[in-house]
Amino acid sequence: xxxxxxxxxxxxxxxxxxxxxxxxxxxxxxxxxxxxxxxxxxxxxxxxxxxxxxxxxxxxxxxxxxxxxxxxxxxxxxxxxxxxxxxxxxxxxxxxxxxxxxxxxxxxxxxxxxxxxxxxxxxxxxxxxxxxxxxxxxxxxxxxxxxxxxxxxxxxxxxxxxxxxxxxxxxxxxxxxxxxxxxxxxxxxxxxxxxxxxxxxxxxxxxx
Amino acid sequence: xxxxxxxxxxxxxxxxxxxxxxxxxxxxxxxxxxxxxxxxxxxxxxxxxxxxxxxxxxxxxxxxxxxxxxxxxxxxxxxxxxxxxxxxxxxxxxxxxxxxxxxxxxxxxxxxxxxxxxxxxxxxxxxxxxxxxxxxxxxxxxxxxxxxxxxxxxxxxxxxxxxxxxxxxxxxxxxxxxxxxxxxxxxxxxxxxxxxxxxxxxxxxxxxxxxxxxxxxxxxxxxxxxxxxxxxxxxxxxxxxxxxxxxxxxxxxxxxxxxxxxxxxxxxxxxxxxxxxxxxxxxxxxxxxxxxxxxxxxxxxxxxxxxxxxxxxxxxxxxxxxxxxxxxxxxxxxxxxxxxxxxxxxxxxxxxxxxxxxxxxxxxxxxxxxxxxxxxxx
Numbered sequence: 001x002x003x004x005x006x007x008x009x010x011x012x013x014x015x016x017x018x019x020x021x022x023x024x025x026x027x028x029x030x031x032x033x034x035x036x037x038x039x040x041x042x043x044x045x046x047x048x049x050x051x052x053x054x055x056x057x058x059x060x061x062x063x064x065x066x067x068x069x070x071x072x073x074x075x076x077x078x079x080x081x082x083x084x085x086x087x088x089x090x091x092x093x094x095x096x097x098x099x100x101x102x103x104x105x106x107x108x109x110x111x112x113x114x115x116x117x118x119x120x121x122x123x124x125x126x127x128x129x130x131x132x133x134x135x136x137x138x139x140x141x142x143x144x145x146x147x148x149x150x151x152x153x154x155x156x157x158x159x160x161x162x163x164x165x166x167x168x169x170x171x172x173x174x175x176x177x178x179x180x181x182x183x184x185x186x187x188x189x190x191x192x193x194x195x196x197x198x199x200x201x202x203x204x205x206x207x208x
Numbered sequence: 209x210x211x212x213x214x215x216x217x218x219x220x221x222x223x224x225x226x227x228x229x230x231x232x233x234x235x236x237x238x239x240x241x242x243x244x245x246x247x248x249x250x251x252x253x254x255x256x257x258x259x260x261x262x263x264x265x266x267x268x269x270x271x272x273x274x275x276x277x278x279x280x281x282x283x284x285x286x287x288x289x290x291x292x293x294x295x296x297x298x299x300x301x302x303x304x305x306x307x308x309x310x311x312x313x314x315x316x317x318x319x320x321x322x323x324x325x326x327x328x329x330x331x332x333x334x335x336x337x338x339x340x341x342x343x344x345x346x347x348x349x350x351x352x353x354x355x356x357x358x359x360x361x362x363x364x365x366x367x368x369x370x371x372x373x374x375x376x377x378x379x380x381x382x383x384x385x386x387x388x389x390x391x392x393x394x395x396x397x398x399x400x401x402x403x404x405x406x407x408x409x410x411x412x413x414x415x416x417x418x419x420x421x422x423x424x425x426x427x428x429x430x431x432x433x434x435x436x437x438x439x440x441x442x443x444x445x446x447x448x449x450x451x452x453x454x455x456x457x458x459x460x461x462x463x464x465x466x467x468x469x470x471x472x473x474x475x476x477x478x479x480x481x482x483x484x485x486x487x488x489x490x491x492x493x494x495x496x497x498x499x500x501x502x503x504x505x506x507x508x509x510x511x512x513x514x515x516x517x518x519x520x521x522x523x524x525x526x527x528x529x530x531x532x533x534x535x536x537x538x539x540x541x542x543x544x545x546x547x548x549x550x551x552x553x554x555x556x557x558x559x560x561x562x563x564x565x566x567x568x569x570x571x572x573x574x575x576x577x578x579x580x581x582x583x584x585x586x
Contacts, residue, residue, distance in 0.1 A: 069242045107244045109563055112237070148235045182238050191236030 046126050046164075051088040052208040057081065057174055059201030061102035068193040074107035080199045082176075086122055094122045098137060102199060106145075114180060114195075116141040116154040129164040132172075141180055155179045160203050168207045175200040240497075251564055252276055252283040253586055258554035258565035260539040262300055264308045265323045268543075270554070270566055270586075271300040275310060277323060283586065288318055289326045299338035303345045309369075311338045317347065317369070329372050336364060341433075342392035344411045345369040349377075350386070364401065366390075368411050379414035381406070389430055393454075394437030400428040405442060422458035424450040432473040434503065435482065441503075443470025449486055449506055461506035467491040474540035475503050476551065476571070487537025489556065496536035496555070535563060542571075553583065 047053075059082065063075035080102030086094040101115040118139030125132055137156040143149060158176030165171060176199045184191040253272065261270040268278040275286045275297050287293050288310060299311030310318045310326065317330040317338065336350040351363045364386050365377035385402030392398075399406045399415060405424055406415040418424075427445035434440065438454020446466040451459050472487035484503035489496050501507060535555040543550050551571050557563035564585035 066238045066242055069239055074241055074244050106241050109560070110241075110244070112241065143237055145237045145240070148232045148237055148240075150237050151231045182236070184233055184236060186233070188233050188236075191239045193236065193238035193242075195238055 046128065046131070047088045047091055047094075047124060047207070049088055049090050053086045053088075053094070053205050054208065055082075055084045055086070055203055055205040057083075057100075057199075057201055057203040059102070059174075059176075059199040061104055062198040062200065063104055064196040064198060066193050066195050075112065076105045076107075078102055078104035078112075080201070082199070082203075084120065086120070088124075092124055094124060094133075096120050096122070097139075100199065102197070104197075110145060112143065112145050114141055114143045116156070116178065116180070118154055118156060120156075126164075129166070130162065131164060131170060132159065132161045134159050135176070137176075143180075143182070150182050152181050152183050154181075160205075162203070162205060170205040170207070172203055173201070174203040251585060252285075253557075253565035255557060255560055255563065256565045257556045258538065260300060260554055261541045261552050261566065262302045262308075263541075263543055264302045264305065267323050268552075269300060269302075269308065269323065271297050272565060273297065275300065286324070286326075288312060289328055291315065298335070301338045301340035301345055303340045304343040309338055309340070309345055311335045311347070317374075319372070330369070330374050332374070337387055338369075339387070339390045341390050341397060342411070344392075346387075346390050346411070347374060348383075348387040366399065366415070375412070378408075378412065381413070381415055388428055389432075391431050391433035391440055393433055393440050393452075396438075398431060398433075398440050400431045400442060403427045405431075420452075420456050420458065422460070423452075424448070424458070424460070429469050430472055432475065434475045435477070439503075441473040441475070441484070443473050443486070445469045447488070449473065449501075451503065451506060459506065461501075472498075472537050472539045472554075474542060476540075476542040476549075477544065485540050485551075487540060487553070489536030498537050498540075498553070535560065552586075 059080040061078040061080040063077070066075075080100060082098055082100035084096055084098035086096035088094045097117070097119050099115065099117050101113065104112045106112060116137075116139060118137035120135050120137040122133045122135040135156070135158040137154070137158070139154045140151060141154040142151050156176050156178045158174060160172060160174035162170035162172035178195075178197045178199060180195040180197065182191070182193045182195065253270070253276070256272050259271045261268055263269075270276040270278075270283070273296050274293060275288070276283045277286050285293050288295050288297075291312065295315070296313040297310050298313045299309075301309045303309060306321065308320045308323055309329075310320075312318055314333050316328055316332045317335060318326045319329045320326045330347075332349065334349045334351065336348045338345060338347050340346075345368070347367045347369050349365045349367065351365060353362050364383040366381050366383065366387060367377060368375045383401040384404075388400045390397065390399040395409070397408045397411060397415070398418075399408075403426055405418040405428065407418050408415040424442045424444065426448070428442055429445045430443040432441045432443075436454070438452075440452050442450040442452075444450070447468040447470060448460050448462045449470055468488040468490055470486060471489045472485070474485045474487075475482050476485060482503050484501045484506070485498055486501060487496075487498040535557050537553055538556055539554040541552040541554070543552070548571055551569050553567045555563070555565050555567065557565045566586040567583040568586055569583045
């Protein structure tokens with residue numbers, strides 16, 4: 001329960017640092033920086049409209065809480081993965097999509113699998129050779145437990161901090177908070193719950 | 209539009225339909241996780257199905273493939289007479305708290321007066337099951353008929369065992385299906401086999417098929433008696449629970465899905481009123497659990513998902529109640545002590561990683577006062 005505030009605070013600190021770098025830079029300098037991605041210490045974003053990037057990540061899936069019901073949750077930390085594609089609208093903003101998945105064990109040994117599919121909007125900043133982005137995702141998920149499945153809406157908010165290796169690759173860490181509502185209708189509405197979880201781990205971004 | 213223009217929306221519609229079919233509105237995934245009992249990684253019942261438990265001579269006895277006995281808080285496997293620990297127990301019955309009987313596959317009927325020392329009472333390799341009712345022991349034989357590899361042409365006979373002697377087949381039978389249960393309601397014996405409910409005024413029979421108005425129909429899976437004279441419960445293989453009052457009137461309630469066969473029914477005393485536990489399995493893998501209902505009208509008393517009241521028969525607010533980790537419930541046993549007691553749930557967990565076949569929970573006698581510790585693996 002105490003992991004969430006700590007991780008969010010860390011993520012916000014990273015985002016604030018990147019934003020502060022951007023705020024100190026005049027608009028012209030930001031544009032110039034976008035075209036010179038190899039300069040060490042350059043701030044702003046090294047990307048321009050039409051750039052593309054794909055990323056892979058391997059994560060730990062950390063269940064935070066299940067909202068609703070009267071009893072405690074019983075999920076353990078599991079493993080997750082993700083793949084995403086991003087298209088840059090300008091030097092700072094990109095749109096794209098992601099597919100991810102995570103397995104978490106239950107108290108009695110069952111395995112919960114959740115696979116979200118989301119459209120994502122990302123905001124990029126860089127302090128070469130470092131860069132980072134914040135992402136907001138919206139989509140849907142499919143979940144499976146034993147032979148039962150559910151589909152529902154999905155939202156996420158994430159942050160990644162990366163180091164540019166200089167060969168088109170950037171590697172680093174990411175953390176994504178996920179909101180996973182399980183909505184039941186009609187006479188089964190009493191089963192409605194909302195799961196909150198974090199996926200945090202290693203991410204590798206390749207700039208096409 | 210040409211064919212290609214139709215293809216995309218059509219494929220999208222098919223994909224959406226498939227996704228919708230994969231969605232179980234009547235099963236709460238997160239809700240079932242919230243109420244799961246803790247799993248087990250070891251113990252005497254780890255990955256081992258338990259079919260029933262009974263108390264005898266101040267000890268507990270659990271029937272899995274062998275008999276486990278709890279002594280001093282720990283379980284051990286019992287050796288049976290000259291069979292040692294290499295045997296297969298297919299029935300366990302406590303008769304009048306004086307004798308514990310065990311049916312051993314391929315061997316016969318064994319008895320013990322202390323729960324530790326066993327002797328062979330009846331050598332009979334055809335014993336199919338045993339059951340105790342009204343201080344009497346009944347034994348069902350499986351009689352191979354017709355084609356040896358076909359069971360649909362076989363017969364099962366029912367016998368009373370008195371003074372260690374097996375009677376002739378009781379009148380009114382044989383059964384066309386295995387005996388699924390037999391109880392005594394205070395004045396009448398009731399037995400189920402296949403899709404027939406039988407009754408008899410005496411343990412000697414004759415047993416006749418029940419033709420009362422509103423009597424159960426379809427395939428039956430379990431039967432249970434009540435502390436109230438004249439009341440019995442019958443569980444159906446397609447999710448229906450039947451209750452018969454002493455006035456020969458029947459009521460029934462049907463589960464939200466016919467794929468939930470009722471496997472166990474147990475009425476346990478509460479502080480102000482009894483509570484009915486209905487355990488179920490599933491015709492698909494990964495299903496099982498139980499609910500708590502009012503025995504008088506089969507209305508759900510305790511909804512472990514939502515804490516709201518719902519009518520079991522017509523507007524199920526949830527799927528069946530507590531999921532027991534998705535394991536079918538074979539039996540409930542309640543050991544009363546004062547106003548409360550301990551409830552045991554025997555589960556089908558053979559080969560399931562992380563699951564125990566026997567769980568227990570403290571219960572103080574009220575509908576909402578289960579131990580906060582929840583179900584604990586034995």
